[in-house]
Amino acid sequence: MAAFFKNVLKNKVMLFMVLPGAIWFFFFSYLPLVGTVAAFKQYRFSREGFWASLAKSEWVGWDNFKFLFMTDDAFTITRNTLLYNLAFIFIGLVLSVAMAIILSELAGKVMAKVYQTGMFLPYFLSWVIVGYFAFSFLSMDRGMLNQILGWFGAEPINWYSEPKYWPYILVFVNLWKMVGYNSVVYLASIMGIDKSLYEAAMIDGASKWQQVRNITIPLLSPIIIIMTLLAVGKIFYADFGLFYQVPRDSGTLYAVTNVIDTYVYRGLKTTGEIGMSTAAGLYQSVVGFMLVLVSNFIVRKIDKDSALF
Secondary structure (H helix, E strand, O other): OHHHHHHHHHOHHHHHHHHHHHHHHHHHHHHHHHHHHHHHEEOOOOOOOHHHHHHHOEEOOOHHHHHHHOOOOHHHHHHHHHHHHHHHHHHHHHHHHHHHHHHHHOOOHHHHHHHHHHHHHHHHOOHHHHHHHHHHHHOOOOOHHHHHHHHOOOOOOOHHHOHHHHHHHHHHHHHHHHHHHHHHHHHHHHHOOOHHHHHHHHHOOOOHHHHHHHHHHHHHHHHHHHHHHHHHOOOOOOOHHHHHHOOOOOHHHHHHHOOHHHHHHHHHHHHOOHHHHHHHHHHHHHHHHHHHHHHHHHHHHHOHHHOOO
């Protein structure tokens, strides 16, 4: 015990730096874990407050999970959530790394900063704003895409009633918003690579592509693996704003835009079943946690130094 307090005093400055983040995690990540009990109860709110209502609510066991996954939409929402996230992870990874490499190779550093800022900006836009941007392109009457189609003599398309286009639209919009932010992480890693490695490669006659393939990508592989593992942990979570705001909650598009998060939101809005929504959140967290453990175990078997833990 004495050694513990001695270590705390020795690292008190670092611990004080960590303290705000630790307090945030305690109140917003760990304390709410008590509320996961609602996933196993028929929660009924009363005027006595959340905790008193939770204590008095009837235990229903696994009924909330059955209600969530025994509906006709269970397969659709699970399929959409998984496939969209897989596309976001792998296509986003390739584009983010490629963009970071391109930015690192730009000769004009001022222009590189301008491009980087322009790519980073969409990340800070609300999905509500992005949804209106998309509507300005896809509107049936005044949308830019339909106007372009009209110039070529083609019939306008009612984009918000045609499900077949939306897997591509949603993937494109998500990549437009997120690739710039993710590329900054890889760009920072590239900036930390020893420049003498590239100088030695140039002396040996290596081309730019050979330098990227044999130096940049191998040295980026640890951060690529870590970022991928973190993304895998959220593979059962969907970005609510993307799937709700961008398609404008169009019922005809539910077959390709309905995911677990939007399904739970609509169910909560119409039925008020807090227990069902809590069950969905618990299910997503547990499955994500297990996927991270399995993925990290596989990485450790292949390359121990690249594992997350």
